[in-house]
Amino acid sequence: MVITIDGPAGAGKSTVSRLLAKSLGFHYLDTGAMYRAVAMFALREGLLQDSDQLAERLPKLQLAIDRGQVWLDGIEIKDTELRTAEVTAASTLVAAKSFVRNWLVEMQKQIGNSGNFVTEGRDQGTDVFPEAVCKFFLTADPRERAKRRLEEMGAAGFNPMPSMDEMVASIVDRDTRDSSREKGALRAASDAIVVDTTALTKNAVVEKLEREARSRIDGVGVQ
Ligand code: DC
Numbered sequence: 001m002v003i004t005i006d007g008p009a010g011a012g013k014s015t016v017s018r019l020l021a022k023s024l025g026f027h028y029l030d031t032g033a034m035y036r037a038v039a040m041f042a043l044r045e046g047l048l049q050d051s052d053q054l055a056e057r058l059p060k061l062q063l064a065i066d067r068g069q070v071w072l073d074g075i076e077i078k079d080t081e082l083r084t085a086e087v088t089a090a091s092t093l094v095a096a097k098s099f100v101r102n103w104l105v106e107m108q109k110q111i112g113n114s115g116n117f118v119t120e121g122r123d124q125g126t127d128v129f130p131e132a133v134c135k136f137f138l139t140a141d142p143r144e145r146a147k148r149r150l151e152e153m154g155a156a157g158f159n160p161m162p163s164m165d166e167m168v169a170s171i172v173d174r175d176t177r178d179s180s181r182e183k184g185a186l187r188a189a190s191d192a193i194v195v196d197t198t199a200l201t202k203n204a205v206v207e208k209l210e211r212e213a214r215s216r217i218d219g220v221g222v223q
Contacts, residue, residue, distance in 0.1 A: 001026075001220065002112045003213055004124035007138035008175045008186060010145030012197045012205060013120045014068070016138065019206045021118040024213060029111055030068040031121035031128075032091070034104050036082040037063055037070045039090035048090055055099045063107070080156055085170075092174050095122075096181045105184070122178055125189035134216040136209055137188035140198045146171050 003026065005017045014030060021028035041047075041061055047054040064071040070082060081087070094100045101123075108128050112119050119128070125135035140148075146167035153161060162170070178186040188194055193212060197205050 001116050001217065002124075002129045002132045003118045003134045003136070004129050004132045004189075004192075005118060005120045005136045005138060005209075006122055006124050006126070006186070006188065006192070007136075008122075008140075008145065008178065009171050010149045011138040011140045012148065012202060013138055015202050016197075016205050016209065017118050017120040018067070019202070020209050020213065023206065023210055024116070024118070024217070026116040026118050028067045029065070029108065029117050029119040031104070031108055031119060031124065033068050033070050033082060034063065034065055034107070035091045035095045035100070036087050037065070037072055037077065038100055038104070039087050039094045040077065040082065041072055042094055043086065043090050048093060051097060051099075054094075054097070058100065058103055065111075080158070083153075083156070083158075085162065088170075088174075092177045095184070096177065098183050101184045122186040123184035125192050126187060127184050130189070133220050134213050135189050135192040136212075137192040137194045138205070139194065139196050142168055142171050142175075144198045 003020070003024075005013050005020070007013050017030070018028050020026075038058070042054055045057065047057065062071075062073045068079065070077045105128050108119065111117070112129055121128070125132060125137070146164060149171065150161065150164065150167055175186070195205060195208060200208075
């Protein structure tokens, strides 16, 4: 069984997805980390602007993911490496390429269908798991999302840190790009439960999602 959690950057998806998966005894899949990993690969190999070469090299790339932990060709990638401003900006660019999306979506379907998963991203409830029995779409005010991202970056020891205004601008820019691409655009599935997390604590969001998820699981039965 798959539970999907989509929404824009900084809406609280990662923490909430992890906590929800833990309380339900499900696995957790961070699909944003997969786009970030491809972005890192493209940057490292100088292929960000060379779609033909990237398309040729991608199928040979060994990408492994377990929760949020990523390995590229067998080498463990640190979370701080995946979340630099450079990789963040590049991830939106690679996410707009259909061949990257097709490759990752196929992988995500295989992983998600192998057990009970909470999957987190932008297109999980729309394109990847349209048949999921429980779909959530988290939103929050852009300033609140920027504040949360800054707190996370501060806790992870990023230095130098962007200013609040720079963070808001980067979040709004990413929302626009993620919402306007042709394939896998950021949008709520018609049957998703939309939750505005601006004024809610993480625990309150998790409790709300868990209540809803449990009622759906009880209706369907987890295999
Ligand atoms: O959730 P995140 O910030 O780690 O995502 C990084 C980028 O990957 C983001 O710009 C949008 C893209 N992404 C996507 O297009 N589809 C997904 N399922 C997950 C992320």
